Amino acid sequence: MARKVGSVGSITAEAILTQACKLFARFGYAAVSMRQIAAAVGVQASAIYQHYPNKQEILVALLNNHMDSLLEAWNNEVRDEDAAAALERFVRFHIRYHISRPDEVFLSYMELRSLEDQGFRIIERKRHTYENIAKTILRHGADEGTFSASDPHVAAMAILAMLTGVNTWYRSGGRLSQQKIEDLYVGMVMGSVGLTAVTKA
Amino acid sequence: MARKVGSVGSITAEAILTQACKLFARFGYAAVSMRQIAAAVGVQASAIYQHYPNKQEILVALLNNHMDSLLEAWNNEVRDEDAAAALERFVRFHIRYHISRPDEVFLSYMELRSLEDQGFRIIERKRHTYENIAKTILRHGADEGTFSASDPHVAAMAILAMLTGVNTWYRSGGRLSQQKIEDLYVGMVMGSVGLTAVTKA
DNA sequence: CAATTAAATGAACGTTCGTTAAATTAATCT
DNA sequence: AGATTAATTTAACGAACGTTCATTTAATTG
Numbered sequence: 025m026a027r028k029v030g031s032v033g034s035i036t037a038e039a040i041l042t043q044a045c046k047l048f049a050r051f052g053y054a055a056v057s058m059r060q061i062a063a064a065v066g067v068q069a070s071a072i073y074q075h076y077p078n079k080q081e082i083l084v085a086l087l088n089n090h091m092d093s094l095l096e097a098w099n100n101e102v103r104d105e106d107a108a109a110a111l112e113r114f115v116r117f118h119i120r121y122h123i124s125r126p127d128e129v130f131l132s133y134m135e136l137r138s139l140e141d142q143g144f145r146i147i148e149r150k151r152h153t154y155e156n157i158a159k160t161i162l163r164h165g166a167d168e169g170t171f172s173a174s175d176p177h178v179a180a181m182a183i184l185a186m187l188t189g190v191n192t193w194y195r196s197g198g199r200l201s202q203q204k205i206e207d208l209y210v211g212m213v214m215g216s217v218g219l220t221a222v223t224k225a
Numbered sequence: 226m227a228r229k230v231g232s233v234g235s236i237t238a239e240a241i242l243t244q245a246c247k248l249f250a251r252f253g254y255a256a257v258s259m260r261q262i263a264a265a266v267g268v269q270a271s272a273i274y275q276h277y278p279n280k281q282e283i284l285v286a287l288l289n290n291h292m293d294s295l296l297e298a299w300n301n302e303v304r305d306e307d308a309a310a311a312l313e314r315f316v317r318f319h320i321r322y323h324i325s326r327p328d329e330v331f332l333s334y335m336e337l338r339s340l341e342d343q344g345f346r347i348i349e350r351k352r353h354t355y356e357n358i359a360k361t362i363l364r365h366g367a368d369e370g371t372f373s374a375s376d377p378h379v380a381a382m383a384i385l386a387m388l389t390g391v392n393t394w395y396r397s398g399g400r401l402s403q404q405k406i407e408d409l410y411v412g413m414v415m416g417s418v419g420l421t422a423v424t425k426a
Numbered sequence: 427c428a429a430t431t432a433a434a435t436g437a438a439c440g441t442t443c444g445t446t447a448a449a450t451t452a453a454t455c456t
Numbered sequence: 457a458g459a460t461t462a463a464t465t466t467a468a469c470g471a472a473c474g475t476t477c478a479t480t481t482a483a484t485t486g
Contacts, residue, residue: 025450025464025465025466026452026465027450027451027452028463028464029452029453031452031462031463036463036464051338052254052255052338052339054252054255054256055254055255057442058444058445067463067464069443069444070446070447070464071465073445074462074464078444079444079445137251137253138252138253138256174412175401178394178406179409181390181391182387182409183413184390185386185390185391186390188386188390189382189383189386189389189390190382190386192386193379200376205379209383212383212384212418213417215416216414216416217413217416218416226435226436226480226481227481228433228480230481230482232432232433232483234433234434237433258472258473259474259475260473260474268434269434269436270473270474270475271434271436271476271477272435274475274476275432275434280474
């Protein structure tokens, strides 16, 4: 028995990414074998090579997809004129986007070290692009005299860490609604840059 | 050739932990072989089993040591009466402690998933103990009417994430002194809980 | 000094890994 | 309907893994 009835390559290729993402996030890239991924998809390990040249390319695809989607999603957000509104929008966007993709987020932070040189460089650049969004907003606010961030770089990194940290404790269906969580984080971030008024979006 | 001239078991055992910590942090627990650790120490892989029964016990030892040291170090800090002072002390402590131990910190966040059940439970409990420090301080402040943290649990997790995030960008010998970094983080954290005054310790 | 203990090496086991290539079956094309 | 392409399985390779155990050498003990 070889080709399975009803098999569609593009569907298998997608399933490989989906299952690999789950498994890598759960156990770590190096700890997950191609046989495990294949089993989760419902094929044999060698079938994976029909779709991806090697294990590393699966990880690179996952991280690239995640970063590209993230950056595109942000690009589709409405642009705000003033820094405070932009920061609030960014915080809400980040929380909303990240808590709905726990595995991808986890991977994108934890498996950079599993990337080989070229893949690492590409992903790292995209991460910096995202970090620069926060940095730009903070610099803007500082220039406007709205924020008290004396070091926008540090502040941006601190805020991003705070926001992404939501993924370590948030469980969908938990005690707090997504809206409430956004509100809490907006409040803290605004406070951290010296703003005290929180306006509901 | 078997036992080496001048070998001292306790020194080898310590070197195994030190090198394993570096390698695990750099490449990930699952990606590092016992042969790699042994080579870094300057012995053969089988020598490791003289000191640790298996690979997992090395990781457990590393994480236990880290958590125990952290908790003990905090226990040795002076106690503050009011919440604002306690929070400032906690922030400064956390930054100071964590930036001087990048590998251990990285491991303690990234390799929980590599722990087997019993080890995981032990380490997780210690982590919660540490998290509860922040939570208690925040609850205290909220009770005092000093902090505006409406949800001390979320705020604690957010603050801890922010603080620990320092390890993702900080490089010793960088542009900023440790004192300056502490000051920046204190400012942000205080702001995030509704305090605006920053008092130098 | 001989016996005992400590601390390592060397050899090897059984297992698992990422991967390749030939073979097999299904779907599509002409 | 036969040829071609797609998508998988099967079988297997070479390498590497965590670990065990007998042996070897060094240090300590009585």
